[in-house]
Amino acid sequence: MQKLHTLLEKIEQRSEHYIGYPTSIDYNYEELYPFLNYSLNNVGDPYLESNDMHTKEFEREVIEFFSKLFNAPADNHWGYVTNGGSEGNLYGLYLARELYPNGMVYYTESTHYSVQKNIHLLNMDSIVIRSQANGEMDYDDLEVTLQMNRHRPVIILANIGTTMTEAKDHVPTIKECLKKYAIKSSYIHCDAALAGVYLSLLGDHSFDFENGADSIAFSGHKFLGSPITCGVVLVRKSYKDRIGKSIPYIGTLDTTISGSRSGINALIIWYSIQKWGEEGLLKRAQACIENAHYLAEELNQIGVKAWYNQNAFTVVFPKPSPAICKKWQLATENEIAHIICMPGITKEKLDEFVVDLMPVATLSMYAIGL
Numbered sequence: 001m002q003k004l005h006t007l008l009e010k011i012e013q014r015s016e017h018y019i020g021y022p023t024s025i026d027y028n029y030e031e032l033y034p035f036l037n038y039s040l041n042n043v044g045d046p047y048l049e050s051n052d053m054h055t056k057e058f059e060r061e062v063i064e065f066f067s068k069l070f071n072a073p074a075d076n077h078w079g080y081v082t083n084g085g086s087e088g089n090l091y092g093l094y095l096a097r098e099l100y101p102n103g104m105v106y107y108t109e110s111t112h113y114s115v116q117k118n119i120h121l122l123n124m125d126s127i128v129i130r131s132q133a134n135g136e137m138d139y140d141d142l143e144v145t146l147q148m149n150r151h152r153p154v155i156i157l158a159n160i161g162t163t164m165t166e167a168k169d170h171v172p173t174i175k176e177c178l179k180k181y182a183i184k185s186s187y188i189h190c191d192a193a194l195a196g197v198y199l200s201l202l203g204d205h206s207f208d209f210e211n212g213a214d215s216i217a218f219s220g221h222k223f224l225g226s227p228i229t230c231g232v233v234l235v236r237k238s239y240k241d242r243i244g245k246s247i248p249y250i251g252t253l254d255t256t257i258s259g260s261r262s263g264i265n266a267l268i269i270w271y272s273i274q275k276w277g278e279e280g281l282l283k284r285a286q287a288c289i290e291n292a293h294y295l296a297e298e299l300n301q302i303g304v305k306a307w308y309n310q311n312a313f314t315v316v317f318p319k320p321s322p323a324i325c326k327k328w329q330l331a332t333e334n335e336i337a338h339i340i341c342m343p344g345i346t347k348e349k350l351d352e353f354v355v356d357l358m359p360v361a362t363l364s365m366y367a368i369g370l
Ligand SMILES: *Cc1c(COP(=O)(O)O)cnc(C)c1O
Pocket: 083, 084, 085, 086, 087, 112, 114, 159, 161, 162, 163, 191, 192, 193, 194, 218, 219, 220, 229, 230, 231
């Protein structure tokens, strides 16, 4: 058991400097701990009963809450609690492939690494579209590429918050491109892993079902916060109905990617909605945006060129020294690094980071003659 203690100590220590990855840290799920004594399994379709040891009623409430938030058609939506954003993206692409076996997937070079793997698993054809400097899709490049492949159905994997810069591909602009080239068959999946929930709360509905999404996936352990990785995928129900097989052994329809699914995850997401409420979640999001602006300003003041995309928690800046990247567990890509101002990360913590960065920044200011 000593080994466990050592692990816990290390985790406690490292969590002090965990600002490079998008996990909220302000949650408390102690009320759910008694449920950990049971093997709760939401196997199969959440809208169909299975055995009794499950939390599907709560899962359905979760799906209904987010279907409303993302303006899914009242009589044509479906979804389930996944093991994370990647599984939700896999599900969206899977539905798209079942609808359009000859479809071509378009996604930008800023897309999360899991998407390429998903496309490979599904054996789909795909084309990578260029990104603009801020990480958003280059729509001119999309147009050119669409033109060359207009005989095939189009499957768009839109990023609603890219991994490095939290850029959003603009779904209405994408729809316009599709219209311009008279594309008859198309499907749009929105990877909203980090940002989907708070963008909707903040009033950005540009990627929701009313604006052209056919499916949306997000992670539960990011903005909402969860000790167990989880997520939600939402789809138009009529699409889902084309794929489910009835499995007598589990007494339900096999409409999900993983068979057994944790009943705890549904409880966690449900609890988070109950605890914060829509208003509380919105306030929490606004505080994060404010923190991101604060951090960027502090960094700019010490000569570090920091920037952010609109409504983003992510602050992007030039990659600092390896020692700082290691200490603060910063994710880096090429010449940039980022900090994601997630719920629970305080201004004091951000100050601590800025102070750490200061000597280096001051030096570089001297170097460029300021
Ligand atoms: C985190 C993330 C994913 C993957 O989600 P997981 O929950 O880690 O599986 C996919 N896309 C984007 C943009 C992400 O931020």
